[in-house]
Amino acid sequence: MAISNDDDGTDAVMTMTQRNGDMRQAERDSGTESTPAAAGVARGSTQPSDRAAAKQPAAQTTKQDPASSPAASASPASPTFAEATDIADMVATRRRLRRQLLVMRIVTLVLLLAAVCVVGYPLALQYQSSRRLSQVSDTAASTVAGWPYPQAKNALAAARAYNRRLAASGQPVLGEAVDPFSAAQGGSKAKGEDSAAAKDKEYQSLLDAGDGVMGTIRIPKISVDLPIYHGTSEEALAAGSGHLYGSSLPVGGKGTHAVITGHRGLVNALMFTRLDEMVKGDFFYIEVMGETLGYKVDRISVILPDDTSQLKITPGEDRVTLMTCTPYGVNTHRLLVSGHRVAIPVPAPEPGDLHDTRSLVTTTVVCGLAGGWLLVGAVGRLRHGSWRPMRHAAFWPRALRG
Numbered sequence: 001m002a003i004s005n006d007d008d009g010t011d012a013v014m015t016m017t018q019r020n021g022d023m024r025q026a027e028r029d030s031g032t033e034s035t036p037a038a039a040g041v042a043r044g045s046t047q048p049s050d051r052a053a054a055k056q057p058a059a060q061t062t063k064q065d066p067a068s069s070p071a072a073s074a075s076p077a078s079p080t081f082a083e084a085t086d087i088a089d090m091v092a093t094r095r096r097l098r099r100q101l102l103v104m105r106i107v108t109l110v111l112l113l114a115a116v117c118v119v120g121y122p123l124a125l126q127y128q129s130s131r132r133l134s135q136v137s138d139t140a141a142s143t144v145a146g147w148p149y150p151q152a153k154n155a156l157a158a159a160r161a162y163n164r165r166l167a168a169s170g171q172p173v174l175g176e177a178v179d180p181f182s183a184a185q186g187g188s189k190a191k192g193e194d195s196a197a198a199k200d201k202e203y204q205s206l207l208d209a210g211d212g213v214m215g216t217i218r219i220p221k222i223s224v225d226l227p228i229y230h231g232t233s234e235e236a237l238a239a240g241s242g243h244l245y246g247s248s249l250p251v252g253g254k255g256t257h258a259v260i261t262g263h264r265g266l267v268n269a270l271m272f273t274r275l276d277e278m279v280k281g282d283f284f285y286i287e288v289m290g291e292t293l294g295y296k297v298d299r300i301s302v303i304l305p306d307d308t309s310q311l312k313i314t315p316g317e318d319r320v321t322l323m324t325c326t327p328y329g330v331n332t333h334r335l336l337v338s339g340h341r342v343a344i345p346v347p348a349p350e351p352g353d354l355h356d357t358r359s360l361v362t363t364t365v366v367c368g369l370a371g372g373w374l375l376v377g378a379v380g381r382l383r384h385g386s387w388r389p390m391r392h393a394a395f396w397p398r399a400l401r402g
Contacts, residue, residue, distance in 0.1 A: 122267050129269040133240050134225040137216040137287075140209040144290050152289040159206050159249040166248060167255045167313050174246035174312070179305050180232035180261055181325040181334070197231030197245035204230055207249060207288060215250055215288030217241050217260050217322070220354035222274035224262075224284075232261050241271070247311060250286045250320060252293045252341055257313040257321065258286075264324040265331075272324040277358070278337045283348045286320060294348030295320050295339035302326060302333050310336055 144152050176195050197203060207214035213227045228243055228250065229236035236242040243250065244259035251258075262272035278284075278297055286293040303310060311321060318341035325331035342348045 125268040126270045130223065130225065133227060133269075136211075136213065136240065137225060137227045140211075140213040140227060141216065141287065141290075143210045155207055156251055156289050156291070159251045160253055162202070162206055163248045163251065163253060163256050166246075167315075171246055171312060174308050175244055176232055180234075180237060180242065181263075181305070181331055195231050195233045195245070198233065200245070203245065207251070209289070212236070213240075214243060215286055217262075217284065217286060218351050219275075219278070219282075219284040219322075220351055221282050221356060222277055222358075223270070223356040224272070224274075226262065226271065228260060228286075228288075237261065237263050244311070244323070248313060250293070251288055251291075252286075252318055254318055255313060255315050257311065257317065257319045259311050259321045259323055260286075261323045264326070264335075265329055272322065273328075274358075275322060275324050275335060275337055276326065276328070278322075283342075283354065284320075284322065284339060285348075285351050292344065292351065293320075294342050294344040296342045296348060297337055297339040299336070299338040301336045301338075303336060305332075305334055307334075310338070 173196060176197070178195075204212075208230075209215070212229050214230060215228045217224065217226050217228055227240040229240055230243060231245050232242035241260050241262040244261055247259040248256035249258060250260065262275070263269070264271060264273045264275065266273070278300065280297050280300065282297045284295055284297070286295070299310075301310060311323075319338060320341075321336050321338040323337075324335050326333050326335040344350060345353075
């Protein structure tokens with residue numbers, strides 16, 4: 001009987017254990033799992049181990065959500081396709097940059113035009129004045145060319161006779177009572193009607209090719225082509241160059257020394273502004289009564305306004321001196337560029353064979369800059385003139401390009 005009772009108890013325990021295992025397997029299949037305490041209540045066990053398991057916190061058996069972990073929250077979320085292809089901010093930025101670039105171009109263009117006007121306006125005035133004065137010289141030459149023979153020859157003979165008498169007299173009067181360059185900014189204060197030249201009727205009648213023009217001074221190196229007027233009055237120097245009264249008339253010959261004066265630093269006319277660029281060995285020319293006389297520079301000096309020692313006639317010399325004020329804009333002294341007579345075409349070349357190198361270089365540089373500007377603009381139009389569709393993938397962040 002005892003053995004039979006033990007077998008019955010063992011069978012009961014084995015049956016309960018098998019039932020509990022079946023219940024746990026069913027919970028796993030359904031996706032839920034009860035805590036040890038709940039399992040103990042279900043099976044009606046009163047064992048101490050089951051009660052201890054029921055007292056443990058449920059948090060120890062609950063699985064933690066991976067999405068709520070710090071590591072999961074720190075990782076960036078991948079953008080959606082709509083977010084990756086949204087270029088509204090980029091388009092706005094490009095438009096803002098284009099507006100800024102347009103404003104910069106407009107400001108640059110305005111400043112460039114202002115600089116061109118500041119520099120170009122005086123140059124344009126000087127160019128216009130040079131053309132006008134050159135036309136005056138050409139008109140006088142045409143007038144003389146139209147005279148019947150021997151009118152021009154007689155005019156030259158009368159001028160040479162005047163020069164012989166002047167040299168014999170010792171030049172008691174040389175220049176005007178008022179310095180022709182004494183006014184501020186190179187302006188003359190000598191009025192035509194008050195000058196000694198205007199009062200000398202014989203002097204005024206000599207070498208008159210019309211409108212008081214006696215000839216032309218040409219300096220190819222510095223682009224000077226000016227009519228020569230009688231005297232150095234304000235009117236004469238404003239219209240071209242002036243012949244210094246008391247010096248020899250510019251017709252050449254031994255024992256003559258003609259002095260030609262001209263303004264420097266005028267805004268609206270070039271005149272003798274570039275006379276300081278002349279050096280020894282350069283050539284200039286006097287055209288008078290159909291003849292062209294060549295002179296080679298052999299002396300350059302600076303004197304005080306009242307110094308006439310270098311303006312006197314030297315026996316046996318055929319000389320012409322060009323005079324203007326110096327320093328530039330100050331006008332406290334006088335610049336003298338003097339040359340002696342030489343033959344044409346050797347050693348002095350024909351006037352048309354000499355050119356203003358500075359003007360040629362300046363013209364070349366200006367044309368080169370203008371051409372370069374136009375070329376850059378044309379290339380820019382060719383490169384950016386046509387509109388091309390924007391391909392979104394080209395503007396994606398590098399991490400999204402694959």
